[in-house]
Amino acid sequence: DVQMVESGGDLVKPGGSLRLSCVVSGITFSNALMNWVRQAPGKGLEWVGRIKTETDGRTVDYAESVRGRFTISRDDSRDTLYLHMSSLKIEDTAVYHCMTIRQRYGDGYWGQGVLVTVSS
């Protein structure tokens, strides 16, 4: 079974920092383009950013709303995706999911998500 398990969610004050992790099992993580997606309370899904594989240069793209504040990285030796968040704003409050689509294999997976609350 494929599992994608996020962790690191917490209550943090505006301006603070947090690091989320997503541990992946059941697929070859190093071959997977990985995304972070969030959903704020009562809102739709918002793409946060993605990181490509080492083969594709580990290129990272970000949504405009988080560029310069969030950093996505990956550790293929640990099958883990990271989201480093800094200068957090109240509007960053959301459930954060890691996800991937693997067209080559005809599948795609999301983690259950982790809650980040930014509040004073």
Add this chain to the structure above:
Amino acid sequence: EIVLTQSPGTLSLSPGERATLSCRASQTVNSRFLAWYQRKPGQPPRLLLYAASSRATGIPDRFSGRWSGTDFTLTISRLEPEDFAVYFCHQYGSSPPITFGQGTRLEI
């Protein structure tokens, strides 16, 4: 940014009926990078279709997709009780930002 607009917002049908859900893109989307998901409360989204019409692993053939221009359609041919959920489309082309539709709630 490509905006995906789904309609209807809510679709009320009965088991055995046919459901047709729409996702309209604000500009051209490469059909190779359009997916449909099903989401139930408390669960992560489940990939149904990728590349607009290819069923993901394990997805029954009552789920199908097609497209014409910027209009994408998910059809569920004969609704089963477990199909009542929220469905959303997702474009994940090579050029960010990646975007999602707002969802269609399929209810009994």
